[in-house]
Amino acid sequence: MKGLLTKDFLLIRNQWTSALIIVAAGIFMAFSMQPSACIAYLMMIGMMLAIGTTGYDEFDNGYRFLFTLPVSRKTYALEKYVFAAIIILGFMVIGVAGAAIVTVVKYSAAALDILELLAEALAMFLIVMVALSFSLPSRLKYGSEKGRIALYIIFGILTGIGLLLGYVLPAETVNAMEMFVKSHATAVIISLTILAVAVIAGSVIISIRIMEKKEY
Template sequence: MKGLLIKDFKILLNQKRFLLMFICLAVILSFSMDSTFVVSYISMIGLIMMLSTIAYDYNDDGFSFLMTLPIKPGDYAVAKYVFSIMGVTLFWLISLVIQFAVLAIQKESYVLSDTVLLDVSMLALFLVILSVLLPIDIRFSPEKVRVVMFIIFGIIMAGVLAGKAVMGILSDKFGMVFFSRPNPFETVSPAVLIIGLFAIAIIFLSISMMYSIRVMQKREF
């Protein structure tokens, strides 16, 4: 496990120029964008960087060699989750530093509790996204991942558009009212909301990791 984590960290370091470039870009953009932009942007970059380490393992049939090292196939999946969760969290923390630094420089007024609540919610959301994308990256080769992602996002987009259309028809013809309930951010206490979001993220990550372990155990190299 330790060797796998060092390997992924070294892959990440190998991309340090890209990382610095993206972070600089985020800093520049954050002066003209909403303060939460930098958090979502850098967390997304972190997520992509974590997932890209799997492509490095796939290249040149690298999985075959990795599985001859003193690990079990399931260990690979576990290490990838540990590394990705740590990585996304680290990028999120970096984004917070930048966000509050920019807010301080701009001397903008903001409600600390609201900003932190939104930032923490975003971390939970990125962990949920990670739980969906990691098994796809582990299960499929990088070439297939692009196709699978395209199909998944296509289905989501189609679902959203179809749902919107159906709701529009139902609302127009039958007078049905959607989203009439108050915004949960306003009615539920922040602590409950954060705990709830992280509980969802943990459930998603657990199911996702169990699936990825099974994928690795069943695979031939």
């Protein structure tokens, strides 16, 4: 896995100018909106950068060479999640630091609650990893171009389900759910974390199967 991680870090290094612009845009966003908004933004960008390395692997029959190296398809799929997690965490740290600085500059030092910021960032990390769990298998299965279309369809369906539920569910039910979440906050957080981890684990298994079946 070390070789694959080295490859991906070297590939992503080529995009450092884009990354600087992205970080600058994130800081600007933090100033003009909620300071913490830049954390989610930067983490999503980190996820996309990490997923983008599959495009480099695919380019010019790259997979054909990669799988002649001492690396199994399983390791390849696993490495993509590990690499993405490292990049997303890296962008999270930048985001948290940026949000903290913007809070102090824009408001005051007293307005900064670093623990709350970190908790928010960790929750966002899980959400972004879940988003990755939907994106990566489709990219691995269908490649860069078709994978992007498949991703739009998946997120379109998920958004549709969300909107439909909001439309169908009576206001009392929604209120009752909100009350339940507030009164059982810890249990809800633990349950959602377990659910997120399960989704990620499921996605890893699916990605491994996709890679093992593919022919190059």
